Structure formats: C-alpha cells, structure tokens
Amino acid sequence: MTTGPGAGTTVELVKLTKAYGATVAVNAIDLRIAAGSYCCLLGPSGCGKTSTLRMIAGHEDVSTGDLLIGDRVVNDEPPAARGTAMMFQSYALFPHLDCVDNVAFSLKMKGVPVEERRRKAREMLDLVDMGKYAARLPAQLSGGQQQRVALARALITRPGVLLLDEPLSALDPFLRDRMREELKRLHRELGITFIHVTHSQTEAMALADLVVVMNQGRIEQAGPPRELFNRPHTAFVARFIGGHNVIRSADGLRAVRADRVQLGGGDLRTDGTVRALEYHGTSVHLSLDVAGADDFAVIVDEARFYDAPLAIGAPVQIGWNHADAHPLAS
Amino acid sequence: MPSARRGLSFYLLAAFFGLFVLFLYGPTVTILVLSFQGPEGGLTFPMNGVSLHWFRNLFQQQAVGDFGGSFRRSLALGLVVMVLTVLFSLLAGFAFRRRFVGSNALFYLTVASLIVPSILVSLGIGLLFNILGLEPTWYGSAMGAHLTWTLPFGLLIVFAIFNRFNPAYEEAARDLGATPWQTVRHVVLPILLPSLIGVGMSGFTLSYDEFARTLMTAGSFNTLPLEIYGMTTNVTTPVLYALGSLTTVFSFTIIGVVLMTLAGLRRRRLGRTGGAA
Incomplete structure (x- = not known):
C-alpha cells in the first residue's frame, strides 16, 4: 500500500454492478485501467460514473461482479486498505481543523507522533503550493485553495490510485483551467493512477489517456481521446463528446x-x-x-x-x- | 427599496411588532421595576420609594418558602437532565440515521410524549410511583418526568443537526483510515459540538422552568417553579418580585455564558491563524 512516485496501480472492473433495489445504477461493466494512467469517467448525470467511482473507493458496496486493485480482489476491503485515496466533490475538508491538521489527519489516525505528522503534512502542502496557508481553517480559503489542501490530504496516504469526484466543477472557469493543468502536472510527477469523474468532455479530452463514456449504467465506449473523437462507436458518444x-x-x-x-x-x-x-x-x-x-x-x-x-x-x-x-x- | 417611501403596510406591521414586543417583555419589565419597591411599598404601583430592601429580604429566613434550597434543587436537576438529554438524543440520533425495523413507530412513540398534556404525564408518573409503593422525589420521579419532555425535543433538534451534517466528512475520515470510533471522536463530535451545546441549553431551560410535569412528581421537596408558585399564594410582599428578577437575571446569565463559550470556541479555531484572514 505504501507506494512511492512512479508506482501506480492497475484497476480492473469485472462485470461490476451496482443495484439500488430495482434500479440498476451500474450494469455489469468491464474495464481495465492501466497502472499510472489518467482515466476519465465521462457521462451525463445519472449515467453511473459516480457510483462506479464510489465502488472503487469503497464508499459504496459492490452488488455483483469483482473489483481488482493491483492483483487483489478488494470488494470487501475497507477504503483505507485498498491503496486508493478519494478527493470529494465538495472537498469535505474538516471545518474544525487547520490545513496542517487536515492533511495530517490520516497519519494521526495511524498514531504517528504529532511533530512528525505535522512536518510531513507541511511538506505535502508545499507540494501543492499551499505552504504559506498551513495555519488557516478551510473556511478562510478560496475554492481553489481548498482543493489543493484536499489533494494534499489525499496524497499524504501515498495511494496507488487517486480518485477524483468532479474535482473542477465547483471552480470558476478561469481557475478550472489552471487546476486542470495542475492535476496533469501532479499526475506526471507522481506517476500514480488517476480516476477522474466528470460530465465535461473538454475536461476529459484535455486530461485523460483513457476516456470512458458511460450512459445508463453501461460503458458506451472506452479509449484514448483521439480514438473517441475520430471513431465514436455510437450516436450517443458522437453527440456527447460534441463536434459531430x-x-x-x-x-x-x-x-x-x-x-x-x-x-x-x-x-x-x-x-x-x-x-x-x-x-x-x-x-x-x-x-x-x-x-x-x-x-x-x-x-x-x-x-x-x-x-x-x-x-x-x-x-x-x-x-x-x-x-x-x-x-x-x- | 431602502430609499423609496415606505408604504402603509410597513407602519402597520411595525406597530404590530411593537405591540408583540411590549406583550413579550412588558410583564418582565414590570416585575423588574417593582422588585426595587421601597420597604413600605406593596405589590402594585405606585412605587413607594426605591430600595434593595426586598433583595436583602430574599436572603433572610422566610416565614414561608425555601428559596435557596429549591433553587439548588432546580439547578442540580436541570444540569443532570441537560447531560442525559444531550447523551441520549445524540445516541438516538445516530441510531435513527440508519433505517431500522420499526424506526418510524419508535419515532412517533417518542414524539407523542410532546402531545400528551404535561399534567397528565405528571399525574401518571405520580400515580405509578404510588402504586409501586415508591417515594416520589425531585431527583427520581421528577427527573423522569422532565426527561419525557426534554428527550423528544432533544431528539428533534438532533434530527435537524444531522440533516445539515454532510456525510462526506465521515466518508473522508473513513477514506483516511479512521475507525468508526475515531470518526466520531475526531470528526463528528468536534463538528457538532456547537449544536450539541444548543441541545444541552434547551434541555436545561426546559427542565429549569418546568412546572406541570413536576407538580405531581416532586415529592416532599419543591423545585424552584413549584416554590415560586407556592409563594404567590402565601407571600404578599415584593420579595416575590425580587425573586422573579433574580431568576430572570440568572437565566440571562446562563444564556450569556453559553453564547460567550460558543464565540470563544470559534475564536480559538480562528485564533491560530494570528489574524491572517
């Protein structure tokens, strides 16, 4: 689970299904995400992309099918044992803790002494360029700054897979472009697998090596952005990615x-x-x-x-x- | 339209609101003023001089009424009820967040206690103790009677608190390796603390001034509301007003202390930034 730079993990979904009673949110999807790749799950709201991400994270139970991270089936593992870390849509920074303690939270849960965990948290804040805001509370930060702190908090667990739930949707358009570059830079530097949920085809095209277009709980098409744009398989994909x-x-x-x-x-x-x-x-x-x-x-x-x-x-x-x-x- | 001429509706509503405020605070102010009645003054206006005579009189031996003892009983009872209310409403709130079999029925059963007339609850508990051959006491049967009042209220408030609580905080904690207990201890409780102080306050104030539910359950020693009621029929001097003023000041002091504690909590959280914001 402790992975350094350049140590991404493969994620494989085998007939993965999520049903809420009679409603099937994710319908027996198969997908292999290569280690160290940047994968975007793209689709309109209700297409099952967020349910898929939450199953990978371990915040949603798998109904049927298998979920493999690395070479282990992790269906029943708790989130922290999967080697994944999630960045939540609203960031979910703890409002009562300052940036350092937010980032140091996972180390505190593991019982790392206070000085050591704060030092490591400061290093991580420096990585996302938030070193000088270390003592601030989340409420005193802008949306973009909160997002950087949330990134640092997820990355300090040294995950093999970083899961991002609509990470840019809460930002204004200017900041969104800047953070998009930032995500790409972090991905390049850390070498870990990124799985990013979005409903914006621009975002998916700009960031991903692997774009997975989802519709009504199924995968319509998965492939590199150029392949999707030049050879869309279905009318849905052609319409959704636009320009067709x-x-x-x-x-x-x-x-x-x-x-x-x-x-x-x-x-x-x-x-x-x-x-x-x-x-x-x-x-x-x-x-x-x-x-x-x-x-x-x-x-x-x-x-x-x-x-x-x-x-x-x-x-x-x-x-x-x-x-x-x-x-x-x- | 702050600069536009105000219409008739503004003045009518303002007058109505003024009347409401007068109705709300008028009696309290009247009692406050009359408690400074001169030593020769009576229970009504006009004021016959101004003095602290009746406040001094309050702390002397009374022919009727045990003000100090009943105040201490009400305070102790209020504090115990407060702690129990916070504890049990919070635990019940956690339980009700997951749907369990019969949760709806249990909820309505709990809240029904707010609809049953207080005096009937009091009478019922008093009778039950009588039948079982137990001695009703202010710290036993009366405490139970108060909890039938404060717990449903506490539960409703906790429901509202959890409604506004973003479950993503718990998921984030779990994601970062916190056990369920660590999540409650390091994330849920600190975030909910200000609201829980509110639950405690409501529990305390509901208990502190509860009359009907105490009437048949307090046993041989009175709580403050019972004592004051008893004094209204026996005491014919403004010492009664002095008591009223003093308890009102006490209530306001408690509210002030709580508000300052909350502000202090907030400042301590913000204080670490050294005013960088």
Whole structure:
C-alpha cells in the first residue's frame, strides 16, 4: 500500500454492478485501467460514473461482479486498505481543523507522533503550493485553495490510485483551467493512477489517456481521446463528446465531424439553410437546418468563411467526403 | 427599496411588532421595576420609594418558602437532565440515521410524549410511583418526568443537526483510515459540538422552568417553579418580585455564558491563524 512516485496501480472492473433495489445504477461493466494512467469517467448525470467511482473507493458496496486493485480482489476491503485515496466533490475538508491538521489527519489516525505528522503534512502542502496557508481553517480559503489542501490530504496516504469526484466543477472557469493543468502536472510527477469523474468532455479530452463514456449504467465506449473523437462507436458518444453531426442515411447512422463539413464541396452533398452563426475567433460556427438531421453544425476557418460570407437565412450547399462519414452502431 | 417611501403596510406591521414586543417583555419589565419597591411599598404601583430592601429580604429566613434550597434543587436537576438529554438524543440520533425495523413507530412513540398534556404525564408518573409503593422525589420521579419532555425535543433538534451534517466528512475520515470510533471522536463530535451545546441549553431551560410535569412528581421537596408558585399564594410582599428578577437575571446569565463559550470556541479555531484572514 505504501507506494512511492512512479508506482501506480492497475484497476480492473469485472462485470461490476451496482443495484439500488430495482434500479440498476451500474450494469455489469468491464474495464481495465492501466497502472499510472489518467482515466476519465465521462457521462451525463445519472449515467453511473459516480457510483462506479464510489465502488472503487469503497464508499459504496459492490452488488455483483469483482473489483481488482493491483492483483487483489478488494470488494470487501475497507477504503483505507485498498491503496486508493478519494478527493470529494465538495472537498469535505474538516471545518474544525487547520490545513496542517487536515492533511495530517490520516497519519494521526495511524498514531504517528504529532511533530512528525505535522512536518510531513507541511511538506505535502508545499507540494501543492499551499505552504504559506498551513495555519488557516478551510473556511478562510478560496475554492481553489481548498482543493489543493484536499489533494494534499489525499496524497499524504501515498495511494496507488487517486480518485477524483468532479474535482473542477465547483471552480470558476478561469481557475478550472489552471487546476486542470495542475492535476496533469501532479499526475506526471507522481506517476500514480488517476480516476477522474466528470460530465465535461473538454475536461476529459484535455486530461485523460483513457476516456470512458458511460450512459445508463453501461460503458458506451472506452479509449484514448483521439480514438473517441475520430471513431465514436455510437450516436450517443458522437453527440456527447460534441463536434459531430449524426446523420441518418440509407446505410444507417453516420457521424461527420463539424470541421470536416465543406461549404460547396465534398463527395456527398446536401442542401440547408443558415439558422445561426457564431464568431469564435479562429473559426466560425454555423448551425444549419438540414433535412434528415436534427441540428447540423459546421465549423469553418474564419478567413475562409469571410472570403464568401453567408447571412442568416441564406441557402447553402454542404458536403463531405466518404472517408469522413464514420459509421455508427445503431 | 431602502430609499423609496415606505408604504402603509410597513407602519402597520411595525406597530404590530411593537405591540408583540411590549406583550413579550412588558410583564418582565414590570416585575423588574417593582422588585426595587421601597420597604413600605406593596405589590402594585405606585412605587413607594426605591430600595434593595426586598433583595436583602430574599436572603433572610422566610416565614414561608425555601428559596435557596429549591433553587439548588432546580439547578442540580436541570444540569443532570441537560447531560442525559444531550447523551441520549445524540445516541438516538445516530441510531435513527440508519433505517431500522420499526424506526418510524419508535419515532412517533417518542414524539407523542410532546402531545400528551404535561399534567397528565405528571399525574401518571405520580400515580405509578404510588402504586409501586415508591417515594416520589425531585431527583427520581421528577427527573423522569422532565426527561419525557426534554428527550423528544432533544431528539428533534438532533434530527435537524444531522440533516445539515454532510456525510462526506465521515466518508473522508473513513477514506483516511479512521475507525468508526475515531470518526466520531475526531470528526463528528468536534463538528457538532456547537449544536450539541444548543441541545444541552434547551434541555436545561426546559427542565429549569418546568412546572406541570413536576407538580405531581416532586415529592416532599419543591423545585424552584413549584416554590415560586407556592409563594404567590402565601407571600404578599415584593420579595416575590425580587425573586422573579433574580431568576430572570440568572437565566440571562446562563444564556450569556453559553453564547460567550460558543464565540470563544470559534475564536480559538480562528485564533491560530494570528489574524491572517
């Protein structure tokens, strides 16, 4: 359980199921997360991602199936014996303890003498850049600072797996980007396995080596972010990760990336009308009304768009190449 | 709209609130004023001079009434009831957090004691002791009667406290390797401490001024409310008002001490930062 830098642990789920009475929150999922990887569990609320994380952490009982951490089945182990550490969504810092004592809490429970545990806690606070706030209470810290303390408190247990429950959702957008970088830096430096629950596809794309898209208690698709984006298996994945159009054609469902749609070009063509357009700096995002698609998005390079600008309500011919139309499982 | 002209509703409601406050504190203030009645003064206005005569008189031997003894009994009873209320409501609160078979029935049974008229509870306990051939006492039967009042209240407050308590604190403690007992000792109790002081306070004050539930259960020695009631029928001097003033001051002192303790707790937590915030 005592693991140093570079000692991540594999996590394997075998037919893992969580049922609350008749409701099945997680439905017999299989997943292998390699040691030292950054895995994001991605999906809309109620998809089972948080239940999965809480089962891995040991805060939720496994209904059926097996959970392996390292090479041990840990279904019935208490959280602290699993070599995992969890960072809670609201951080759950103890309000009556200052930062040092919050971080030193697990050492205190193990009976480490007060001087030694405070010294180690200060070192850990330095790691997350919170050394100078050591004597503050959680209520005296900003959201971002609280999160750093919560990270330090989890990391002091030297876990092989760090579990993060929506770690960035409570932060404002600016801080969220900064903390995202910080998480990636920590992951690189510590070399342990990170499992991060999020409903933001941007976050998952930016951070993960392995993105696991979940829907209704099942895994829709698991793979590296590039694979997910370029070869989504299902319409759900294509819609959820965004940037795709799902098209019904004679051969079934197809996904076409919005930035691969051409105005007035391509092998396959269709007609539409411009419903809305947004200027995004490097690109222009068009929403079109097209027969056979609910909402058709086109992303065009801004210079090319303004060579032949279109107004709202204008008819437009769009097209894409065969190679860009990616078949989806129905 | 702080700068806008205030409407009629504001003045009507303000007048209503003023009346309410007058009704609430008027009698207390009247008693407070009359307790400084001159030595020749009576139970009603006008004031016949101003003196501390009746306060001095209070501490002298009374023809009727044992003020000191009944005060000590009420204080001791209140403190014991306070401790028992905090202890048992907290334990019951922990138990009720998990759904167990019959928990609903048990809850309604407990709270039903608040609906039964106090005097009936008192009468019932008095009768029961009588039938069993036991001597009713202020520290036995009366304490039991007080607990039938303070425990349901305590339990309701503890329910509210646990409702606001974020279970993620306990999960975090468990995650960090704390045993269930360590979690309670190092996380749950310290976080709940200010609220538990509140439970204790309510237990104490409910017991300290309880009249109806003590009436048939106190046995041969009176608690303070019984003694004061007895004195109202026998004592015809403002010494009664002096007693009223003194007990009111005592109650306010207790509330003040508790508030200062809570503020002190908060300051001690914040104090370690050396005002860095």
